[in-house]
Amino acid sequence: MSIRLLAAAFAVATALFAFNVAEVSAHGDVTPQPVDTTGLDPLGEEWRKHNPYRENAKAIEIGTSGYNQNCARCHGLEAISGGLAPDLRLLDKGDAGDEWFMERIRHGAKKPDGTTMMPAFDGLISQEAMWAIRTYLESKYTPQ
Known part of the structure; x- marks a missing residue:
């Protein structure tokens, strides 16, 4: 597997993780x-x-x-x-x-x-x- 392919896979995985964390956190502790x-x-x-x-x-x-x-x-x-x-x-x-x-x-x-x-x-x-x-x-x- 090439370095570019690994880097692209890592970038996609990082973006998906960040999106999921942001999505969960955004619905979390909200002050009325x-x-x-x-x-x-x-x-x-x-x-x-x-x-x-x-x-x-x-x-x-x-x-x-x-x-x-x-x-x-x-x-x-x-x-x-x-x-x-x-x-x-x-x-x-x-x-x-x-x-x-x-x-x-x-x-x-x-x-x-x-x-x-x-x-x-x-x-x-x-x-x-x-x-x-x-x-x-x-x-x-x-x-x-």
């Missing part, structure tokens, strides 16, 4: 970004079971920003999934989807082996921000 909820009615300490901001234009605006800062990296721009994470445009609208959404965003999700699929956001972003993101997602709803 704060969401400015100025303009939304405060919700207090008790968690709501249903979206208090449904179809609220200000909530959609705030939720768009909150989604782009905290969710788009995994769930895709405009909530259009690339296949790695669920397509959030398909979540049930209204009260039917509220419970699932809040359970998932607050507590996250893990695989049976304990690997984090989605981080928990409870205590990191406010209830107001979570409901604003939910309102944004409902505005993107696409029936199956």
Whole structure:
């Protein structure tokens, strides 16, 4: 085997390794970004079971920003999934989807082996921000 062929094989192997490491690391320890909820009615300490901001234009605006800062990296721009994470445009609208959404965003999700699929956001972003993101997602709803 020639030196050039060995060097080319080594370069390809190194590039593939670097790509895989970057891909895994990019999805790793991500710091949640704060969401400015100025303009939304405060919700207090008790968690709501249903979206208090449904179809609220200000909530959609705030939720768009909150989604782009905290969710788009995994769930895709405009909530259009690339296949790695669920397509959030398909979540049930209204009260039917509220419970699932809040359970998932607050507590996250893990695989049976304990690997984090989605981080928990409870205590990191406010209830107001979570409901604003939910309102944004409902505005993107696409029936199956």
